[in-house]
Amino acid sequence: MSSPVSLKKADSQMGFSGQSEGERVFWSVRRHPLVVSSRLLMVVLAAWLPWLVFIIGPGFSLSFTILFCLTAILGSAFLFVVWSDWYNTLYLVTNQRVITTHQHYLWRRQVREVPLAKILEVRHDQSGLIKIALHVGDVIIRTAAAELVMHDISNPYNMEQQIGSLIHRSHKPRQSAPVEY
Numbered sequence: 001m002s003s004p005v006s007l008k009k010a011d012s013q014m015g016f017s018g019q020s021e022g023e024r025v026f027w028s029v030r031r032h033p034l035v036v037s038s039r040l041l042m043v044v045l046a047a048w049l050p051w052l053v054f055i056i057g058p059g060f061s062l063s064f065t066i067l068f069c070l071t072a073i074l075g076s077a078f079l080f081v082v083w084s085d086w087y088n089t090l091y092l093v094t095n096q097r098v099i100t101t102h103q104h105y106l107w108r109r110q111v112r113e114v115p116l117a118k119i120l121e122v123r124h125d126q127s128g129l130i131k132i133a134l135h136v137g138d139v140i141i142r143t144a145a146a147e148l149v150m151h152d153i154s155n156p157y158n159m160e161q162q163i164g165s166l167i168h169r170s171h172k173p174r175q176s177a178p179v180e181y
């Protein structure tokens with residue numbers, strides 16, 4: 001069953017470092033913004049802490065000011081790290097391979113790629129009522145050696161079908177010119 005939202009194709013001029021001659025990017029996908037929402041909620045709840053001290057305590061005081069500034073600085077830094085993780089985690093699907101780039105905080109980036117010819121299975125997984133309602137899930141790409149996971153993307157079923165179609169096209173035998181004897 002297809003979800004109502006279609007995948008957004010990548011810009012035809014999009015390129016990346018390490019791109020092969022003749023390689024075209026079909027889809028460029030980021031994780032769904034839903035993954036940021038729980039962390040954003042933590043910052044919003046922490047922002048109430050100084051105001052709780054203000055209401056319960058003596059009002060504007062040194063402890064309120066220190067706690068307010070500390071919460072603002074740490075909350076802003078935490079939001080920057082969360083945004084950086086989200087923005088720098090990118091999934092690319094080209095006519096030759098699938099590339100995943102996972103950002104882990106500010107100090108670790110993991111890049112993995114799988115040629116389309118090596119892919120044995122593509123499936124998707126959605127768990128939880130909210131993710132199912134918002135059409136968010138994981139696309140799992142299995143090879144003989146490992147699994148490659150595209151976490152928390154929009155329309156995982158559509159992405160699974162599109163990658164499957166690319167694999168099918170890449171495995172088709174090419175028409176060769178007839179041999180004359």
